Amino acid sequence: MHxxxxxxxxxxxxxxxxxxxxxxxGFPQGRFVAVMGPSGSGKSTLIQCxxxxxxxxxxxxxxxxxxxxxxxxxxxTILRREHVGFVFQSYNLLPAITVEENLTLSLxxxxxxxxxxxxxxxxxxxxxxxxLRHRPAELSGGQQQRAAIVRALAGRPxxxxxxxxxxxxxxxxxxxxxxxxxxxxxxxxxxxxxxxxDPAAAARAHDALVMADGRVVDVLAAPSxxxxxxxxxxxxxxxxx
Ligand SMILES: Nc1ncnc2c1ncn2[C@@H]1O[C@H](COP(=O)(O)OP(=O)(O)OP(=O)(O)O)[C@@H](O)[C@H]1O
Numbered sequence: 001m002h003x004x005x006x007x008x009x010x011x012x013x014x015x016x017x018x019x020x021x022x023x024x025x026g027f028p029q030g031r032f033v034a035v036m037g038p039s040g041s042g043k044s045t046l047i048q049c050x051x052x053x054x055x056x057x058x059x060x061x062x063x064x065x066x067x068x069x070x071x072x073x074x075x076x077t078i079l080r081r082e083h084v085g086f087v088f089q090s091y092n093l094l095p096a097i098t099v100e101e102n103l104t105l106s107l108x109x110x111x112x113x114x115x116x117x118x119x120x121x122x123x124x125x126x127x128x129x130x131x132l133r134h135r136p137a138e139l140s141g142g143q144q145q146r147a148a149i150v151r152a153l154a155g156r157p158x159x160x161x162x163x164x165x166x167x168x169x170x171x172x173x174x175x176x177x178x179x180x181x182x183x184x185x186x187x188x189x190x191x192x193x194x195x196x197x198d199p200a201a202a203a204r205a206h207d208a209l210v211m212a213d214g215r216v217v218d219v220l221a222a223p224s225x226x227x228x229x230x231x232x233x234x235x236x237x238x239x240x241x
Contacts, residue, residue: 001028004159004191005050010059012045012214019045020056021214027159027193032185034202035195036228037211038235043195044163046211050193051084051161052076064158081110085152087162091144093136093151100132103151114154122150126180142173149180153190160184162194166201178204199228210235 003026012020020042027033027050035043048054049061052068061068064083068076093102103123104114123129126146128139136144145165152160162181166174182204184190194205202208203225210218210228212235220227 001026003027004029004064005193006062007046007050007056008060008062010046010049010056010061012042012049012054013057018214020049022059023214023216024059025209025216027191029158029191030185030189031207032182032192032194032205034205034208034223035193035211036197036199036202036208036232037217038232041211041235042214043211045214047161047163047193047195051086051159052080081106082155083158085155085157085160087145087148087152087160087165089164089167091136091141091148091168093144093148095136097135098133099128099136099139099147102136102147103132103154106151107155110155112155115156118156119150119154122153125183126150140173141169142176145169145173145177146180149177149184153184159191159193162192164196165194166196166198174198174201199225199232202228 005027008024010020010023011018023046035046037043049056052063063079066079068079071079094105103119107114123132126149128143128147131139131143139147166177169177178201181192181194185192196202203223206222208220208223208228209216210231218231
């Protein structure tokens, strides 16, 4: 299986604290992978390293076959811009411009010509055709997150990292966003890595990684929400001792 992102022996320390402890894993192309684990287990640190937002203390990270340890800051920024998409819990759409302008802003800033046909296809898929001329504040939370997902995919990134993408949404809007992420993977072959605390959300992924103490302690294929909830409860019990 082709891995879009590969981590090899990645350790990240903050002073004496080991946030990631010798993690080796790959994110396979065309899979939807959820990352779960108790608070402080290293999920965000894993994503930051995997997305070239941060550098490991030791070990290596490859994105699209490029070893990011060999890149300087500017080169890493360019690699991120061209190969990685991001979706955040808080949507991060710019309030002063229209939804349509938001979708292509970062591409235009990077000097890339937006692929209009591709973006139109995505907009239709997420059902925002008649919302493009509005400002983000005029959209519901779910609509804003769907716009943020289109923005993340607009440049055809190799991988999309979604950090708690449903954290601010009600059940119905969250379900729509998860359906959307899953369909982008199943229908369009996208690769999505999603950090979530919600076992029901993680159960929509193809695979779930469970982290504890800076390590990946489980990899579950086609996880059920119940199995994930049980595993997290066990880990919380261990952490509390
Ligand atoms: N910039 C930092 N400086 C110091 N320590 C940090 C920093 N970032 C993270 N940590 C520590 O590293 C460990 C892992 O943090 P991380 O944010 O990756 O966990 P997480 O699983 O994402 O947690 P949460 O679910 O609460 O977001 C924690 O003990 C955290 O306090």
